[in-house]
Amino acid sequence: MATKKFQYQHSTYAVGFSEKQSSQFESHIDDEALNGSILRLPGNQQLLQLDGKQYRVTTVSHGDRIFVHVAGKTFELRRAERQGGAFSGTGDGDDVTGNLVETPMPGKILKLFVDVGQEVEKGNRLFIVEAMKMENEVKAPRGGVIKAVNFAAGDLVSLGEPVVELEP
Amino acid sequence: MTKKIKKLLIANRGEIAVRVMNAAREMDITTVAIYSDADTKALHVLRADEAVHLGAAEPAESYLNIEKVIAAAKETGCDAVHPGYGFLSENAAFARACRAAGLIFVGPSAEAMEKVGDKLIARTTMLNAGIPLTPGVEIDEMPLAEIEAAAEEMGYPVMVKAAAGGGGKGMRLVNDTASLGPAIEAGRREAMSAFGSDTVYMEKFIEKPRHIEVQILADQHGNTIHLFERECSIQRRHQKIIEETPSVALDDDLRRKIGETACEVMRAVNYYNAGTVEFLLDANKDFYFLEVNARIQVEHPITEMVTGVDLIKHQIRIATGEKLTLSQDEIRQHGHAIECRIYAEDAANNFLPSIGMLHHISEPAGPGIRCDSGVYSGVEVTLHYDPILSKLIVWAENRDEAIRKMDQALAEYVVLGVRTSLEFLRVVLNHDNFQSGDFDTGFIGQHLPDWQPKDEPELLNVALIAAAANRPKMQHASGDAGEAELPTPWQLIGDWKMLDG
Numbered sequence: 001m002a003t004k005k006f007q008y009q010h011s012t013y014a015v016g017f018s019e020k021q022s023s024q025f026e027s028h029i030d031d032e033a034l035n036g037s038i039l040r041l042p043g044n045q046q047l048l049q050l051d052g053k054q055y056r057v058t059t060v061s062h063g064d065r066i067f068v069h070v071a072g073k074t075f076e077l078r079r080a081e082r083q084g085g086a087f088s089g090t091g092d093g094d095d096v097t098g099n100l101v102e103t104p105m106p107g108k109i110l111k112l113f114v115d116v117g118q119e120v121e122k123g124n125r126l127f128i129v130e131a132m133k134m135e136n137e138v139k140a141p142r143g144g145v146i147k148a149v150n151f152a153a154g155d156l157v158s159l160g161e162p163v164v165e166l167e168p
Numbered sequence: 169m170t171k172k173i174k175k176l177l178i179a180n181r182g183e184i185a186v187r188v189m190n191a192a193r194e195m196d197i198t199t200v201a202i203y204s205d206a207d208t209k210a211l212h213v214l215r216a217d218e219a220v221h222l223g224a225a226e227p228a229e230s231y232l233n234i235e236k237v238i239a240a241a242k243e244t245g246c247d248a249v250h251p252g253y254g255f256l257s258e259n260a261a262f263a264r265a266c267r268a269a270g271l272i273f274v275g276p277s278a279e280a281m282e283k284v285g286d287k288l289i290a291r292t293t294m295l296n297a298g299i300p301l302t303p304g305v306e307i308d309e310m311p312l313a314e315i316e317a318a319a320e321e322m323g324y325p326v327m328v329k330a331a332a333g334g335g336g337k338g339m340r341l342v343n344d345t346a347s348l349g350p351a352i353e354a355g356r357r358e359a360m361s362a363f364g365s366d367t368v369y370m371e372k373f374i375e376k377p378r379h380i381e382v383q384i385l386a387d388q389h390g391n392t393i394h395l396f397e398r399e400c401s402i403q404r405r406h407q408k409i410i411e412e413t414p415s416v417a418l419d420d421d422l423r424r425k426i427g428e429t430a431c432e433v434m435r436a437v438n439y440y441n442a443g444t445v446e447f448l449l450d451a452n453k454d455f456y457f458l459e460v461n462a463r464i465q466v467e468h469p470i471t472e473m474v475t476g477v478d479l480i481k482h483q484i485r486i487a488t489g490e491k492l493t494l495s496q497d498e499i500r501q502h503g504h505a506i507e508c509r510i511y512a513e514d515a516a517n518n519f520l521p522s523i524g525m526l527h528h529i530s531e532p533a534g535p536g537i538r539c540d541s542g543v544y545s546g547v548e549v550t551l552h553y554d555p556i557l558s559k560l561i562v563w564a565e566n567r568d569e570a571i572r573k574m575d576q577a578l579a580e581y582v583v584l585g586v587r588t589s590l591e592f593l594r595v596v597l598n599h600d601n602f603q604s605g606d607f608d609t610g611f612i613g614q615h616l617p618d619w620q621p622k623d624e625p626e627l628l629n630v631a632l633i634a635a636a637a638n639r640p641k642m643q644h645a646s647g648d649a650g651e652a653e654l655p656t657p658w659q660l661i662g663d664w665k666m667l668d669g
Contacts, residue, residue: 004636008628017636027633034629038637044528044584046634055627057634058582060527066638067527068631072579073591073624075631105520106551110357128354131521131551134337134405135358159523 001026005080006066012080099147100162101138107131109155114164118146126164129157144168170489173197173248173272177220177241178212179262180252181231182542183558184464185212188250191480200244202237204230206550211542218244225552231255234262238269248272248487250480254554257463258285274487276441276462283437284460287331288369294457297436299429302448302456304371307352315352315370316345322372328352330359331367336406338362341373374456376608377448378417379403381461382430383471385482386440387492394427395475396501398444398467401609402596404519409589410596411467412506413474416567416605417449426455433457442468442483466509466559469540473505473563504570505563508578508593512555515592516620521555522587524548529557532580536563536573539581549586557583567605571597591621 001016016028023037036050048055058069064079103109110128114120120140128137144166151163175198178185189199189212201216206225213219220240223229230236232255241249249266251257251274260281266273275281284290294301303322307315308331319326319342328351330338338359340351356366379400386392399415400408418426430445437460444465446458468479477494486492513519525548531539541558549555560577564570578594601607601615 006632006635008632013632015632015636017633019637025633025637027636029629029632032629034633036633038633043530046637048630048634050630050633055630057630058528058530058584059634059638060584061635061638062525062527062585066635067584068634069582069584070627070630070634071624072594073621073627073631074582074584074588075628076587077631077635104517106523130361132554134521135354136518136520 007078007080099166101126101164102160102162103129103157105131105136106159109151109153112153114146116146116149173488175246176248176250177246178250179237180255181207181212183540184252186215186542187540188480189215200246202240206552209547211544234265238265241271250274253463253466272487274483276439280437280439281462284462293436299433299457302372307370308367312349316348325373327371327373328355328368331369332363332365339406374448374450376451378608380415380449381444381446382427384434384443386434387486388440388489389491391492392431392434393496394430395471395499398470401607402611403609404612409509411470413470414501441486442479467507469561470505470507474501474503475499503563503565504567506570506574507559507561510558511589512549512557512586513589514587515589523551524586527585530582532577537577
């Protein structure tokens with residue numbers, strides 16, 4: 001059975017899936033076997049039957065991201081087997097090194113409160129990023145010394161870009 | 169004297185532009201859209217009879233550019249301009265410029281707008297008219313030490329607000345002396361960037377207030393009526409996300425009193441057109457004037473649902489000089505309506521804006537369900553504008569049924585590509601305090617701080633299988649994955665080959 005790996009939040013799941021006759025499928029998620037039936041419908045929809053329950057699912061994929069809506073809940077999954085089998089962290093998890101302080105939203109750096117070499121304590125203001133006229137103040141996640149400041153006030157930043165680097 | 173409108177320019181974008189166009193079309197009025205570089209494929213452009221490109225995505229180059237908007241209206245032969253909400257809707261200079269250019273401005277007079285637009289002037293006017301107000305101080309010329317003393321005297325918490333403000337921008341809640349200075353600084357900066365004026369003032373913060381507002385219609389002949397209240401206490405970052413009417417906090421007596429007060433507020437400034445008077449209601453059921461919104465509001469549909477009145481059409485008729493065709497006695501509240509604002513934002517991450525391609529949207533429908541949307545599958549949500557995608561509105565015979573209907577409609581609503589508030593809104597609707605009506609504007613901070621979506625292992629399994637079963641789409645050369653495209657028979661044949669003579 002072909003197995004694909006998907007990342008959801010901080011976990012990776014190995015999902016096997018193979019279609020049998022008359023819409024039946026066999027699948028496993030990690031070690032759990034799950035069998036049911038699938039009907040592909042227009043408009044990115046699938047009708048899945050699993051454990052005697054029926055689910056109307058909407059799925060679209062874009063690049064390595066797959067968006068799935070089912071029963072009022074939306075899942076944002078990532079294909080994890082890209083980049084030679086290893087999943088590279090995206091910056092929204094715990095795997096971000098403790099040294100990088102990223103912008104939580106894309107926008108404009110409005111104000112920087114720190115300089116290279118400056119010592120900061122946890123909770124000190126580092127910078128303000130603005131988008132759609134809303135200001136968001138970013139504070140130091142831990143104490144340390146400012147190793148680098150990668151942007152200047154007025155610069156535009158994309159989501160997840162490291163604005164300030166801490167050491168040690 | 170009335171003047172018929174034949175062609176209307178809608179100086180806005182998104183769902184409100186579409187909403188206004190629908191009303192205009194029903195009135196046999198030709199519609200003209202304006203758009204920026206970021207909006208060439210936007211829904212409001214597609215839905216208009218004509219569309220004029222104004223310029224770059226930055227609002228100052230397009231939707232906020234008075235000269236360009238007026239020129240577009242003149243070029244296309246419009247006789248009127250509807251400003252929607254936000255952008256130029258409460259800009260008195262724009263209202264004047266429209267009139268100077270011989271265009272009907274679908275809104276109040278520039279004079280009334282100025283009287284209510286500056287919160288400080290509005291407070292003075294309302295004080296003189298005997299309208300109940302919260303204690304407040306002007307702090308513009310005051311040194312910080314004096315402001316601190318004034319705050320001490322008033323008692324913390326206090327609110328710092330932009331004089332020209334609205335929508336929570338330039339607004340800061342301050343709990344102690346230490347945070348007062350930084351809050352004023354940030355408030356001024358945000359106010360300058362949002363409204364072009366950094367004047368802020370300070371007000372006593374009413375604890376556990378409910379946000380109650382009253383919809384007004386007033387004509388140019390001195391007739392002012394109210395269309396009852398809307399409760400908008402469910403807010404995040406001081407921005408409303410769920411609104412409902414009627415409010416469970418009002419009884420008939422208080423409802424009549426607050427409605428009449430709202431009419432007095434509008435008469436005090438000779439207000440005409442549609443408008444809203446906002447109040448705070450405290451735990452003792454005393455209410456205080458907050459501000460006037462001199463425009464149609466985002467949440468106007470719930471009033472339309474319970475009163476059966478099309479507010480946009482009345483706005484347009486009033487603007488032409490027609491007399492109100494409705495009297496106060498004819499306005500009744502029937503049933504219950506709720507609106508949820510669907511934003512492109514990450515509710516699990518401090519409600520930060522979420523931008524990107526809307527790969528797939530499917531909107532709920534059914535009896536009593538209304539979706540005022542400004543987007544469709546395949547358009548992009550950019551950073552340039554307010555991240556509202558649509559408003560979902562339901563009507564039912566009573567509040568409990570309206571809540572259940574909204575919960576189901578939200579579950580049916582599919583938005584794939586950007587993060588939305590859909591799931592969070594359902595959590596609010598299903599919260600005991602919301603259902604029992606026991607809440608105030610602090611609801612989200614108090615009951616759902618740092619909300620994270622609940623784990624649903626069963627649904628995650630379904631999602632993982634669906635993802636594994638998903639067949640990658642044929643993609644356009646541009647890499648833009650819109651709707652799935654099946655190959656045409658011609659493509660299946662393969663490459664054409666020229667046959668030599």
